[in-house]
Amino acid sequence: MENFKMIAKTLFGFEELLAKELRDLGAQDVQIGTRAVSFAGDKGFMYKANLALRTALKILKPIHQFRAFNEQALYQGIRQVNWSQYLNTNQTFVVDVTLHSENFKHSQFVALKTKDAIVDQFREQGGARPSIDKDHPDLRINVHIDREQVSVALDTSGASLHHRGYRRVTNIAPINEVLAAGMLLLSGWKGESDFMDPMCGSGTLLVEAAMIACNIPANINRKEFAFEKWSDWDNDLFDTIIDSLMKKTREFHYTIKGFDKAPSAVAKARENVQNANLDDYVRIEQANFFETEKETQGPLQMVFNPPYGERLEIQLERFYRELGDTLKQSYPGTDAWFITANLEGLKHVGLKPSRKIKLFNGSLESRLVKYELYAGSRRTKFQNTNDHE
Known part of the structure; x- marks a missing residue:
């Protein structure tokens, strides 16, 4: 060919x-x-x-x-x-x-x-x-x-490839699946630790994280592509490509966990995880993140999309302050990444981000920020690892 x-x-x-x-x-x-x-x-x-x-x-x-x-x-x-x-x-x-x-x-x-x-x-x-x-x-x-x-x-695609096929129910402000996958890849997520989305909404980041961890093709659950209607469509070749991709999937031996305080969001997230055939890998609980703490000793990667106040009403200053306090006090040994279009809100987190990446969430100019939460003092961490970033 x-x-x-x-x-x-x-x-x-x-x-x-x-x-x-x-x-x-x-x-x-x-x-x-x-x-x-x-x-x-x-x-x-x-x-x-x-x-x-x-x-x-x-x-x-x-x-x-x-x-x-x-x-x-x-x-x-x-x-x-x-x-x-x-x-x-x-x-x-x-x-x-x-x-x-x-x-x-x-x-x-x-x-x-x-x-x-x-x-x-x-x-x-x-x-x-x-x-x-x-x-x-x-x-x-x-x-x-x-x-x-x-x-x-x-x-060749038809509908945008962010329509993966697993997300049939959403909450008020769902994140685009391509944006979710890109955030995870920018955060360095490869499936080599426990993972958490503490404000998981309809579960998109959890599903994309599990698919990356298991090396499952992003659009395996999609119903159709535009090229399937072309005159040179080759069904046997397509099946061969799917088989070759599925042979490269791998097992995942850590936990992927999501919280949301809204029972309706938890129900939707569980349904979407099930639609993606990933319920063996993802656990979702109803909980207010600000009342939780880290459950395991090892490293944890956290990637999430907190409410911006654009479409979901929040008390901005208090929300971001509580976010920073919870990360600092309850989640040692965690790399926490989140995206926000509310650059004012970031000032109230009370932690210094180690990275800031400019992205767009829809039409909203946003920042993907990273906070490194060390177990013990930052100085001890640097002395122990000689990590001179």
Whole structure:
């Protein structure tokens, strides 16, 4: 099978993580862009990338590039593609558009022009034409315009890859699964200690942590990918790729635990963990984190998404102060990471973060922060380990 270029889209701040994931999977010619990483692979690798990548939102397969300064040039450029290679008259399609251009300001207009060019080509060839279906198209076409440069790609994934398939119930402010996986990978989580999410909501971080620990492909529970409707879809190859990925899963010998004080969140989290077939690895309890303490002697990794006060009402200053106090007094020997868009709130934690990483949670500019809680004094820790970070 021939290799071809693909582009994996991701969230701001995850480009290096995604590039590493791609290299580890066996991708060729990996190149980092902004919120995207390009790479090369064959059809089997396209299936594997969609199944296994934790920090990718979409995998695109570029098929054509041209320059366009106006709508006529756009129309003619789209006509240059032989669309009968990808579509027949009984099938449906939809056009997604991303714009960074002075010449083209309305994505709906670009989508309409693209659709016209495709449909007109089919009409000229024989009268019949494929139709538009926005919800379940047979082909999803991606048009990206950067100034006058137009890139046309086929969307291999379909719905965003953060739709893993296990999360059927959510709470008020659920975290995106790709954001959760990226936070875990940035925190260095590999499944080599106990893990805890003390404010677990619908359980996304717990599921993603268990999948990383056991090396389970991120999208193994997903119902479908866009490439399954393509004319060159190879079901046997897809099954072979799944088998090869599942052979690389591993056992996990520590505990993964979640707390939430809301009974409804606990019930939802347990259901999602069950949907992901991970209930052997994850334990969830109803508890107020501020009234808990560390249960084991060994190292603990904590990654969580506390309420921001954006969509969940909290008394900001008191909440962050209690958070810092609980970590300091009750969780020695813990690396605690959390994400917040409330930079004011961080001032009240009362601990100095050892790392701060800029991310976005949806449209909210956020920080992923790390607090190292030592057993005994910090000085003793440094003398014992000669750890000169």
